[in-house]
Amino acid sequence: MIKKLVDRLIHCGETIYQLKEETVSLIAFLGDMAAAIWECILHPKRLRWKDFLFYMNNCGPDGLPITIMINALMGVVLAYQAEVQSHKYGADNFLPMVIGCTILRELGPLMVAIVATGRNGSAFAAEIGTMKISEELDALRTMGIRPARFLVVPKMWAMLLMLPLLTVIGDCVGCAGGYLVLSSEIGMPLDVFLRLTRQGVAVKYFFEGILKSFVFAGIITTVGCWRGFRTGNDAIAVGRSTTSAVVISILFIVLADTFLAKMFTVFYGWQG
Amino acid sequence: MTDNSKFKLGLFIIIAVVVFFAGLMILGSFEQFKEKAYVTTLFSESVQGLSVGSSVKYMGVPVGTVRDISIYPNGSVIRIDMEIKLASFRGKTAAPDDVNSITVEEFQNRIAQAVDRGLRCRMELEGITGSKYIELNYDPEAPASAIDASQYAIDNPYVPSLPSLISDLRGSVTSILAKLESIDYKGISDRANDTLDTLNSRLSSPKFDETLDNANSMITSARKSIENLEKLTDADVRGQLENLTANAKVAIAAVESLAKTVEQEIKSAEFEQIADNVRAVLANAVRASRTLDETLFNVNNGVDALIELIQYIDSDPSSIIQGKKKRRIDIEDPGPAGGR
Numbered sequence: 001m002i003k004k005l006v007d008r009l010i011h012c013g014e015t016i017y018q019l020k021e022e023t024v025s026l027i028a029f030l031g032d033m034a035a036a037i038w039e040c041i042l043h044p045k046r047l048r049w050k051d052f053l054f055y056m057n058n059c060g061p062d063g064l065p066i067t068i069m070i071n072a073l074m075g076v077v078l079a080y081q082a083e084v085q086s087h088k089y090g091a092d093n094f095l096p097m098v099i100g101c102t103i104l105r106e107l108g109p110l111m112v113a114i115v116a117t118g119r120n121g122s123a124f125a126a127e128i129g130t131m132k133i134s135e136e137l138d139a140l141r142t143m144g145i146r147p148a149r150f151l152v153v154p155k156m157w158a159m160l161l162m163l164p165l166l167t168v169i170g171d172c173v174g175c176a177g178g179y180l181v182l183s184s185e186i187g188m189p190l191d192v193f194l195r196l197t198r199q200g201v202a203v204k205y206f207f208e209g210i211l212k213s214f215v216f217a218g219i220i221t222t223v224g225c226w227r228g229f230r231t232g233n234d235a236i237a238v239g240r241s242t243t244s245a246v247v248i249s250i251l252f253i254v255l256a257d258t259f260l261a262k263m264f265t266v267f268y269g270w271q272g
Numbered sequence: 273m274t275d276n277s278k279f280k281l282g283l284f285i286i287i288a289v290v291v292f293f294a295g296l297m298i299l300g301s302f303e304q305f306k307e308k309a310y311v312t313t314l315f316s317e318s319v320q321g322l323s324v325g326s327s328v329k330y331m332g333v334p335v336g337t338v339r340d341i342s343i344y345p346n347g348s349v350i351r352i353d354m355e356i357k358l359a360s361f362r363g364k365t366a367a368p369d370d371v372n373s374i375t376v377e378e379f380q381n382r383i384a385q386a387v388d389r390g391l392r393c394r395m396e397l398e399g400i401t402g403s404k405y406i407e408l409n410y411d412p413e414a415p416a417s418a419i420d421a422s423q424y425a426i427d428n429p430y431v432p433s434l435p436s437l438i439s440d441l442r443g444s445v446t447s448i449l450a451k452l453e454s455i456d457y458k459g460i461s462d463r464a465n466d467t468l469d470t471l472n473s474r475l476s477s478p479k480f481d482e483t484l485d486n487a488n489s490m491i492t493s494a495r496k497s498i499e500n501l502e503k504l505t506d507a508d509v510r511g512q513l514e515n516l517t518a519n520a521k522v523a524i525a526a527v528e529s530l531a532k533t534v535e536q537e538i539k540s541a542e543f544e545q546i547a548d549n550v551r552a553v554l555a556n557a558v559r560a561s562r563t564l565d566e567t568l569f570n571v572n573n574g575v576d577a578l579i580e581l582i583q584y585i586d587s588d589p590s591s592i593i594q595g596k597k598k599r600r601i602d603i604e605d606p607g608p609a610g611g612r
Contacts, residue, residue: 169288171295198300
């Protein structure tokens with residue numbers, strides 16, 4: 001009985017210690033990455049432009065089909081659910097506002113970020129983890145190249161540029177999906193839908209979603225690369241780091257979304 | 273990176289940028305660059321529910337937003353500055369193809385004219401959440417706000433305000449409560465107590481018991497009378513009524529036989545011949561009457577002549593012997609009697 005209790009206490013202690021180690025490593029990685037990004041801002045030539053374009057292509061156009069599909073379906077589902085409820089109360093005119101606000105402020109950026117986490121965050125972790133297993137990171141360090149500048153900065157810039165653009169397109173197709181439902185279910189004309197959306201959805205909500213997507217892009221790249229650098233040396237380490245990259249990214253994205261939602265609400269309150 | 277990938281990346285960026293600007297356009301971001309005008313109003317009541325960004329509607333049409341809410345130093349007047357989108361107002365002509373919005377000067381002139389015609393600001397509830405908006409509407413009958421706007425430096429067109437419906441309601445409720453408070457509940461209660469006491473004393477007095485006894489005895493007597501009446505009706509009165517009915521029948525039969533006899537007598541009489549005779553007699557009587565009239569007229573004339581003769585003889589008795597004198601004709605003095 002006492003031995004079990006002691007074992008559990010030891011396990012808890014180990015977990016806390018591990019958590020502390022991971023936190024310290026994440027903070028250290030953030031510092032290393034920030035220094036590398038700053039170096040590339042000061043010396044743009046040091047940025048690996050070919051890699052940057054490759055990752056832009058990887059993060060943007062390659063992820064476009066799945067982003068369009070997911071966001072359009074999210075708009076359709078949202079519109080269906082909202083229409084069923086609001087139609088009972090004759091509040092059909094509020095549907096474009098509900099769909100617009102929900103997609104532009106929350107669902108659009110969130111779904112694009114989750115798709116990007118699954119596609120790119122896991123890929124970053126797997127790529128760097130594999131390099132670590134094959135000791136390529138050690139080779140870079142041996143040659144005097146900072147792995148963060150070499151591997152992380154192009155990914156970060158590419159993601160920071162592409163994710164907001166994907167979010168813009170995702171927002172648009174999400175609203176289009178919502179419109180398809182309203183058009184087919186209650187026969188709402190396009191001009192009415194646009195006018196009601198314009199009445200109910202402020203431009204600031206559009207920019208709110210885009211700003212969120214910048215934050216989400218930073219989280220996805222940081223966590224993906226960090227988990228890649230933290231990959232172990234055994235055979236299943238890459239898979240484990242990939243999984244943890246996705247899970248931690250999604251967790252951090254949702255936490256950041258919560259924080260940002262509160263922050264924007266306070267900001268709008270100040271603004272009136 | 274292949275050329276295909278570069279093309280794909282470029283196309284993606286172009287599409288995303290186009291969608292971005294289309295989104296901005298749809299959401300009305302370019303409204304920021306359109307011309308706007310400002311209107312100011314003053315309220316002397318709480319503007320709870322109204323905030324910067326609240327809607328401003330002109331006869332129900334959304335035309336702008338509240339841009340600023342500030343309190344004047346006296347602490348009792350609140351200034352509301354409203355931003356009005358001029359695109360909501362058409363140009364001078366009402367032609368369908370004239371969609372040009374008005375200029376700021378034209379808008380200010382229109383607002384001034386509209387205020388003269390009774391345009392007023394009023395806070396209205398926007399929904400069930402308690403948020404409010406400002407409604408610009410014509411209400412020349414309603415009393416304007418008691419704020420003297422000339423005391424405040426207002427550089428925008430000023431639209432007088434009206435108390436909100438909630439304020440009106442609050443005023444009415446306050447007035448009702450004041451009236452309710454003015455009611456002398458204690459006095460009413462005291463009088464009611466006095467009345468109850470009086471009633472109680474009357475009820476407990478011996479006279480009331482006596483009255484009750486009298487009433488009971490009266491009811492008993494009435495009941496007995498009714499019973500007697502019922503008995504009377506049942507026996508004696510019925511026999512008397514039967515006798516009376518039989519006598520009445522006999523009397524009616526006698527009257528009927530008399531009537532028949534009279535009828536027969538009337539029928540047997542020669543009323544037509546009698547009538548002709550009577551008519552002839554009457555005609556003779558009429559004629560006799562006329563003759564009598566003429567005779568009387570002649571007699572009357574004769575009597576007049578006789579009276580005249582007597583008067584003449586009386587005035588001149590010798591005329592009986594000498595006869596009637598001839599009249600002398602006097603030319604110079606014809607006189608009123610000269611004609612005779």
